[in-house]
Amino acid sequence: MSDLTLADWQQRAAELSIEGRAFINGEYVNALSGKTTADINPANGQKLADIACCGPEDAELAIAGARKAYQSGVWSKLPPAERKKVIVRWANLLEEHQQELALLESLDCGKPISDTLYVDSASAINTLRWNGEAVDKVYDEIAPTGPGELGLVTRMPLGVVVAIVPWNFPLATTAWKLGPSLATGNSVILKPASNTPLTALRLAGLAKEAGLPDGVLQVLPGPGGSLGEALSLHMDIDGQTFTGSTPVGKMLMEYSAKSNLKRTFLELGGKSPNIVFADADLDKAAKMAALAIFYNQGETCTAGSRLLVEESIIDEFVAKVAEAAKGHMPGNPLDPNTVMGALIDKKQFDTVEYYVDVATKEGAELVCGGKPAQVVEGGYYYEPTIFKGVRNNMQIAQEEVFGPVLVAIPFKDEADAVAIANDSIYGLACGIWTNNLGRAHRVAAEIEAGSVWVNNYFGGDITVPFGGFKQSGNGRDKSLHAFDDYTELKSTWIDIS
CATH class of the missing domain: 3.40.309.10 (Aldehyde Dehydrogenase; Chain A, domain 2)
Known part of the structure; x- marks a missing residue:
């Protein structure tokens, strides 16, 4: 795919335009407080960009927009085949911008450009495309009833989901969360790790370009403490998915219990x-x-x-x-x-x-x-x-x-x-x-x-599904099993006698 040299990548990095604003209701916006934080390149300690530092007030705005989009049905009630078209277009746009995404990821994480180009960005593209292609091939069920009854088992979106992703594989992990959650009709608020927000913010712009309706995907960069806590404790969030450390995962479980028992899926640490x-x-x-x-x-x-x-x-x-x-x-x-x-x-x-x-x-x-x-x-x-x-x-x-x-x-x-x-x-x-x-x-x-x-x-x-036992978490990323994390099962029993 690429025969670029170190000098070529350095030149591209020098010319790169970096978006550091939050993405709320279909637009790039500053944090309501006006605060920013410096995003640092681990490879040399130099500042890459100023990033919006979102807080609880930005969370309120994003959650309200996500709920409005969800209840309108502009995405949640769209036929799966139509959602598929948007997600596949999104994957295609990622592929068109693959070198840009790989460069952003390498600068933000300190990862080798060969990995971000051939592994991380390629994985994200494949994940979105696969989930988009899969969603209109997942069937609901009819229970084995007698002739006077009809039992339906239907899969419904959770509603508004918070996805909190880590700094070690931000692009790939974000795709693991967004692919199944959006494919199944949810609205999603993505909180990237505070030190690696760049690819998440770029993905949002490409999603809008692909036709994802405004409000369906919000991206809030900011601190895991105040912002993450505000999102996790919010009563209008229906589910949360997190990849990161075991201590933080335990806190999110506590926040779920203290709020509305929002469904919580965690992929945590390991000592494999x-x-x-x-x-x-x-x-x-x-x-x-x-x-x-x-x-x-x-x-x-x-x-x-x-x-x-x-x-x-x-x-x-x-x-x-x-x-x-x-x-x-x-x-x-x-x-x-x-x-x-x-x-x-x-x-x-x-x-x-x-x-x-x-x-x-x-x-x-x-x-x-x-x-x-x-x-x-x-x-x-x-x-x-x-x-x-x-x-x-x-x-x-x-x-x-x-x-x-x-x-x-x-x-x-x-x-x-x-x-x-x-x-x-x-x-x-x-x-x-x-x-x-x-x-x-x-x-x-x-x-x-x-x-x-x-x-x-x-x-x-x-x-194949990915996740852990014991204090490595619960739930599963990847495969059709991931759809279970972002959906509710509804049983409808009809008397037709």
Whole structure:
């Protein structure tokens, strides 16, 4: 798709026009308070744009507009085939602007441009197109009744939904939320993470261009505290969906209980095990183990941050992973050859440094990394870091770092591997590496996780559901199962005798 060089992307970045206003009732507008916040490029610490800082008063305006649009039926009562046309046109517009969206995402997140171009933006396009195409193929039901009765089961939109998305995959995750929620007829208020609002704001303008009626999609940039709380506690919000940290997810559940019991779906943290048996293809497993933790700078909820290795091969295997880690050294995010970019901000950089210090104090052995990388002045870069000699009860093995830090833990046999893997408050994902088919099935069946990947990592596409067990959340993104999150089932029983 692109043969652009680092210099080409830098030139495009210098010429880029960035929209920083909120999107309410079909128009870009300033926050009612007039307040703005600076959006910072993690790659160099420089300001990208001034962004509207919305508050509770903007939330009230957006919610009223979303409710009005919903009740008017301009979108909610549109035939599914007509909603499909708009969403597919929207996906096509994203494709036309794919390089622009990839550049915005890379600048905003510090992610490598090759990832935002070929993974993040491509995923968003496919997600919207798939949901649009799917919605007119989901049928209601007729219950098996006697001849004098008719039982109908119909799927209705929830109403007004709040979608709160994270800073690590803002474009892709936003599409996961907007695709099914809009396809099923809801009005949606999107609150992007306060430090990565750029692609969300651009998506809104493209949605209007595609024909989405005013008020059906509102985008409110602003702080997670005051703005997020106002949205989550509001009595006129029917549902909320969130991807982010487990502590914030718990707060949203509390807000739901304190308000109107709005339906709440959460995709939260993880400390995912990546289990390697001695009979696996060790060279392939080592390369993928490095990718599983260092992809996206380790800022991935499904990152394979706990490497569980059969004790007979642990030294040999960790050495292979350390060698593979050399291919993940940080670079300039706008360089197409870069595979690992910058951490999102100084707070996250400090968090990584804190956990590296914790691991050292706990007695873990540093294999590689463990220090900042010097790439671009003012940016937040950290070397791929691996520890071995780790026990699963250590803090470094139990708490989510959300950075490029891998801990290697030995296990004795299948039962031991499963016990260690499940000894976590989280249950988001798991990798299993073995050439024994029976073992693969046995272990996968015992793992407490929403996604299990055998002889791969990060596998799957839009056709399979994504979400977690335990404190990794509830509900599911992706696939037709996501439609369940954004709809109510109504039973209508008719006497026709």
